[in-house]
Amino acid sequence: MGKFRRVPVGIVGASGYGGVQLVRLLMDHPEVELVYLGGENSIGRSLGDLYPHLAHTANLPIEAVELETIAHRCEVVFLSLPDGLAWQIAPTLLEKGCKVLDLSADYRFSDLATYTNWYGVERSDRSTAVTAVYGLPELYRDRIAEAQLIGCPGCYPTASLLALSPLLKQGLIVPETAIIDAKSGTSGSGRQAKTNLLLAEADNSIAAYNIGRHRDTPEIEQICSDLAGHELTIQFTPHLVPMVRGILATVYATMRDPGLVRDDLITIFSAFYRNSPWIKVCSSGVYPQTKWANGSNLCYIGVEVDPRTGRVIVISAIDNLIKGQAGQAIQCLNLMMDWDETLGLPKLGFYP
Ligand SMILES: NC(=O)C1=CN([C@@H]2O[C@H](COP(=O)(O)OP(=O)(O)OC[C@H]3O[C@@H](n4cnc5c(N)ncnc54)[C@H](OP(=O)(O)O)[C@@H]3O)[C@@H](O)[C@H]2O)C=CC1
Numbered sequence: 472m473g474k475f476r477r478v479p480v481g482i483v484g485a486s487g488y489g490g491v492q493l494v495r496l497l498m499d500h501p502e503v504e505l506v507y508l509g510g511e512n513s514i515g516r517s518l519g520d521l522y523p524h525l526a527h528t529a530n531l532p533i534e535a536v537e538l539e540t541i542a543h544r545c546e547v548v549f550l551s552l553p554d555g556l557a558w559q560i561a562p563t564l565l566e567k568g569c570k571v572l573d574l575s576a577d578y579r580f581s582d583l584a585t586y587t588n589w590y591g592v593e594r595s596d597r598s599t600a601v602t603a604v605y606g607l608p609e610l611y612r613d614r615i616a617e618a619q620l621i622g623c624p625g626c627y628p629t630a631s632l633l634a635l636s637p638l639l640k641q642g643l644i645v646p647e648t649a650i651i652d653a654k655s656g657t658s659g660s661g662r663q664a665k666t667n668l669l670l671a672e673a674d675n676s677i678a679a680y681n682i683g684r685h686r687d688t689p690e691i692e693q694i695c696s697d698l699a700g701h702e703l704t705i706q707f708t709p710h711l712v713p714m715v716r717g718i719l720a721t722v723y724a725t726m727r728d729p730g731l732v733r734d735d736l737i738t739i740f741s742a743f744y745r746n747s748p749w750i751k752v753c754s755s756g757v758y759p760q761t762k763w764a765n766g767s768n769l770c771y772i773g774v775e776v777d778p779r780t781g782r783v784i785v786i787s788a789i790d791n792l793i794k795g796q797a798g799q800a801i802q803c804l805n806l807m808m809d810w811d812e813t814l815g816l817p818k819l820g821f822y823p
């Protein structure tokens with residue numbers, strides 16, 4: 472009888488929101504075993520100490536980030552760290568034979584000058600960065616399957632790009648007219664204490680922020696330019712809304728052919744995503760809500776046309792911590808390991 476072996480996996484940044492989603496999801500994944508959790512301020516504490524609801528089931532200790540130890544124990548390493556740290560760690564882990572999935576922005580850019588402009592960090596890992604693949608499986612499935620290093624997309628870029636991609640790829644819109652209006656729950660900002668995330672500040676209020684200068688803008692523009700075949704600038708406005716999880720992105724663009732109707736576009740979107748198990752294109756006249764996606768790896772997409780303005784309006788809803796972060800990273804791992812793309816991932820959340 473063959474001996475079943477689970478793939479040993481580690482998480483650096485396990486104490487944060489991304490890390491704890493990964494723990495939760497990987498514990499249920501049939502092909503992997505969690506063997507290392509790393510952090511900084513939480514070194515020496517157990518996961519159950521940081522998250523008491525996990526104490527009975529995943530009570531591993533948080534250890535120091537010792538690359539030799541990590542590579543010795545793990546075949547796969549998830550990096551769930553603030554921007555600017557992964558590039559100092561990933562090259563060594565890769566050299567030592569690990570597959571690396573980075574949840575930060577460090578490996579999302581094909582041009583490091585763009586990263587340096589927006590994130591203010593000079594890099595010395597160019598030879599590693601060029602090997603990274605952007606981890607949006609619905610667009611780059613084949614490349615992800617061959618990669619050793621994945622730059623997992625941001626949560627806003629995931630929701631925005633899944634709404635825009637069919638329109639750009641099929642040449643259905645005037646690309647320069649695209650506007651993304653996106654709303655996020657507060658968990659998008661991570662577990663660090665911040666004044667604007669206090670209940671008294673964030674509750675009963677909605678506000679836009681970083682208009683015209685949010686750091687996810689160049690990431691969205693990079694992929695949109697790739698799809699359109701020429702350099703694009705995109706208007707992107709994020710909002711903080713008083714909920715814990717979820718992103719709703721509403722995308723507007725002028726159609727090249729004003730004669731297209733809603734059902735034409737739904738047919739096109741459904742065809743574009745026909746082999747994408749995590750995308751659900753809504754029926755005619757149905758617009759998604761974040762509550763539908765919360766707790767699952769699904770992205771729901773609704774499509775509408777306004778014949779008065781000649782614009783298409785696409786609404787996408789995801790869980791920022793699952794399809795927008797940890798779930799998508801595991802979806803990429805499934806592809807890298809030649810496992811089913813849906814393996815170990817939550818197919819439905821709880822409702823309401
Ligand atoms: N939250 C979201 O919705 C999304 C976040 N992302 C990205 O994912 C990454 C993680 O985000 P999130 O989980 O929200 O962040 P959190 O702030 O919740 O967690 C950050 C983690 O990084 C660890 N860390 C910080 N500095 C170091 C260091 N020097 N060495 C080792 N560990 C360190 C912290 O460990 P300790 O507590 O031990 O110091 C903590 O575990 C970020 O790059 C973010 O932009 C991407 C998509 C969505």
Ligand SMILES: CC(=O)N[C@@H](CCC(=O)OP(=O)(O)O)C(=O)O
Binds near residue numbers: 626658660687709
């Ligand atoms: C609500 C909130 O603060 N959201 C975060 C989301 C961005 C994020 O997590 O960055 P990536 O998605 O690029 O990784 C922010 O705007 O900074």
